Amino acid sequence: MWHVSSAQSVSQVIAHRGAWKVDSLPQNSIASLHRAIELKCAGTEFDVHLTKDDILVVNHDNDFYGIDIGTATYDELLAKKHPNGEAIPTAEAYLREGMKQKKTKLIFELKTSKLGKERTLHSADLSVELVKRLGAESMVEYIAFDYDACKRIVELDPDAKVYYLNGDITPAQAKQDGFTGLDYHFNVFAKNPTWIRESHDLGLAVNVWTVNTEEGMRTLLNQQVEFITTDEPALLFEVIKQFKKENKKQKRTRNKD
Ligand code: MG
Numbered sequence: 001m002w003h004v005s006s007a008q009s010v011s012q013v014i015a016h017r018g019a020w021k022v023d024s025l026p027q028n029s030i031a032s033l034h035r036a037i038e039l040k041c042a043g044t045e046f047d048v049h050l051t052k053d054d055i056l057v058v059n060h061d062n063d064f065y066g067i068d069i070g071t072a073t074y075d076e077l078l079a080k081k082h083p084n085g086e087a088i089p090t091a092e093a094y095l096r097e098g099m100k101q102k103k104t105k106l107i108f109e110l111k112t113s114k115l116g117k118e119r120t121l122h123s124a125d126l127s128v129e130l131v132k133r134l135g136a137e138s139m140v141e142y143i144a145f146d147y148d149a150c151k152r153i154v155e156l157d158p159d160a161k162v163y164y165l166n167g168d169i170t171p172a173q174a175k176q177d178g179f180t181g182l183d184y185h186f187n188v189f190a191k192n193p194t195w196i197r198e199s200h201d202l203g204l205a206v207n208v209w210t211v212n213t214e215e216g217m218r219t220l221l222n223q224q225v226e227f228i229t230t231d232e233p234a235l236l237f238e239v240i241k242q243f244k245k246e247n248k249k250q251k252r253t254r255n256k257d
Contacts, residue, residue, distance in 0.1 A: 010244060011221055013041035013236045014107055014229040016210050017060055019044070020233050026082035028058045030089055030097055036104055041233050043105035043141065044098070048091050050113060050123040051077065056091035056130060062114060064088050070115050076235075091127070095136050106136070107229075109143040110153070117148065124149040128156040143183050143207075154178040163207055171199040181205035182225070186216060189223075196223050214239050 018025070020055055025032045028046050028196045033138050036044035038098040047060045058198040062069055065080040073212050079090050089097075091108075113119035124144075141161040144150050148163045154177065163183035164174055174182055180197070181204040189208060191195055199206050207227035208220050210220025217239045220228050 007016075009224050009253055010240060011225050011228045013039075013233050013240070014043040014045055014207065014227050015039070015041045015233045016045050016229045016231050018046065019233050022234060025059055026084055026086065028089070029082050029084060029086050030094065031084055031086065033094065036233065037098075037101055039233050039237070041104050042227065043107045045107040045143070045229060046094060047109045047111055048123070048127060049111045050126065052117065054122075054126060056123065056126055058089040060093045062111075067238060070113055070119070092130060092134065095131070095134055095140070099134065099136055101141055102139070108138050108140050108142050110142060110149055112144070112145070113151070117146075120146050120149050121152050123151040125156065128153055128160070131160075132157070134158045141180070150179060151177055164210075171195055171202050171204055173200045174199075174204055179204070181207065183207035183209065183227075183229070183243075185209055186211055186220070196225060197250055200224075218243065 005229055015036035018026035018029065019034040019035035020027045023035060033044055046058050048056050048058055050056055050204050051069055051074045052071055053073040057069060059069060064077050067080060070105060075220050081087055095106060110124055122191060131137055142153050142247045143163045143165050145165045147164060153160055153162050161180040163181050164179055165183045167185050167188035171182060182199055196206050205226040207229055208225050209229040211217055211220060211230050212226050212232050217228060217236055221243050228236060
């Protein structure tokens with residue numbers, strides 16, 4: 001069994017769509033962003049779509065309570081509200097709120113447009129432009145399922161941290177493409193058991209989604225992935241605390257041998 005050798009190598013917590021679950025907050029709401037910051041998550045993930053009139057907005061699904069985002073104007077989306085009274089956040093408002101602090105990174109998921117590649121790449125251009133305009137570069141890390149969008153972001157900002165989500169390229173390819181790392185579903189790493197180690201050997205960071213069980217969390221803690229993305233950030237903090245305690249105890253036992 002693999003044991004962590006230092007405190008720095010313990011995985012960090014990324015809240016998936018903000019920390020929404022415990023208080024039943026809307027996913028991707030400003031309220032869920034605040035909650036993730038209060039919990040001291042290393043990062044909080046959110047999903048970004050582009051409206052018909054080129055406004056980047058934060059929401060998971062392609063529709064906001066029944067209104068299709070890609071074919072609606074931003075004003076049209078204001079007809080609906082989250083149950084907590086919030087309107088759909090613009091990516092700008094979300095980033096500005098997140099930038100009021102420095103500890104929780106803003107994990108910006110660029111959504112693939114169902115209107116086609118051109119639209120997806122246009123959202124990538126607008127996203128990088130927005131982050132630069134706000135001076136948010138050091139707070140933002142990008143993730144995307146669209147491979148070309150990831151490459152576009154690297155091209156537009158070679159210093160940007162970019163992780164690819166779709167699970168279908170090797171660590172070596174990700175390195176060649178200039179990505180910071182891989183952010184794959186846990187099943188992908190289960191099927192390709194060498195990829196975490198290969199990523200680390202190449203200097204790539206590994207994020208894994210969406211890990212909501214204690215067993216799954218422990219498996220990845222043992223594999224020393226850099227980040228674990230979860231709907232259960234409070235549980236993950238608890239599991240990490242236990243995990244660190246157990247490792248300390250084992251180290252002490254070994255030292256006595
Ligand atoms: Mg997402």
